[in-house]
């Protein structure tokens with residue numbers, strides 16, 4: 001498996017377009033060997049363009065693509081030695097499951113015994129070992145998608161596995177198990193994986209690192225935990241997490257922040273001199289918001305506006321100083337009686353944002 005480097009790569013579909021309108025603004029990225037990455041963001045943010053630049057389907061308007069230090073920018077897809085899994089499973093319909101998995105190795109002229117050992121190993125991992133003699137066309141869509149992945153994994157020399165929304169056509173009830181299966185397999189075989197999805201939950205539960213994209217830019221890269229605990233912008237805070245992060249506009253003068261006339265402390269102090277005139281917000285995840293019975297620091301009177309069920313948890317819709325706040329609480333905690341509630345925002349989990357960007361600890 002290879003390390004993939006994107007060096008000052010940018011792309012415009014319309015030649016001559018000004019850089020601000022490029023589908024992918026010039027950027028530098030490293031995808032380390034053996035790690036799983038998810039490119040995540042709303043439709044049109046440039047995920048597929050970046051993936052296609054890695055696969056060679058799109059030649060970037062600018063910059064270089066390197067696999068293990070070798071410049072592959074000018075190489076076509078088939079010379080890059082990558083495996084691809086698309087939205088729709090790609091299988092050889094007339095072949096058995098065995099032959100689908102064996103085909104890439106036959107093309108590489110492996111001997112029969114070696115092919116057999118490798119196909120058996122990968123089929124075991126995919127849970128397809130008892131269906132190797134079946135025609136591949138008879139399998140369900142999720143199993144066909146596993147074959148697409150398996151065809152990449154049988155090759156020892158594959159540089160990376162690129163997946164573009166591989167769960168799109170899978171039945172909702174099978175998505176969860178297929179995602180778990182793909183994750184188990186990638187942990188076992190440790191390929192370099194770049195996985196494109198617009199679904200943040202899919203990205204968070206699959207990848208070791210996420211790259212959040214917006215308007216052709218990579219706005220934050222980090223582990224699921226880093227993106228959850230410290231979104232670098234309100235955009236990432238809204239995009240990652242369910243429900244989204246709460247953002248509350250606060251008053252700020254020379255002293256600490258205030259919400260509805262009461263002091264509100266953030267995880268770190270932000271000197272007033274570092275804040276420009278724009279809007280200042282604090283962000284706090286619904287998972288960290290607490291409904292309490294006693295007044296205290298960072299505790300605000302609120303009104304309970306609604307309750308919704310999220311499986312094992314409930315989401316309480318509260319209003320503090322006229323602003324909506326969501327609290328995610330375990331189901332067994334019960335629902336407060338009456339409309340008047342006290343809401344605690346734990347200081348360590350309250351992050352400061354100015355003009356939509358996280359204010360870093362100075």
Ligand SMILES: Nc1ncnc2c1ncn2[C@@H]1O[C@H](COP(=O)(O)OP(=O)(O)OP(=O)(O)O)[C@@H](O)[C@H]1O
Nearest residue numbers: 013014023041042043044045046047048049050198
């Ligand atoms: N072949 C193309 N020709 C012209 N413009 C394109 C082409 N492909 C993509 N674009 C534009 O480039 C931008 C980025 O598209 P891209 O498909 O990379 O985004 P995406 O995040 O993968 O979105 P989606 O999830 O909808 O595929 C969009 O504005 C899109 O309309």
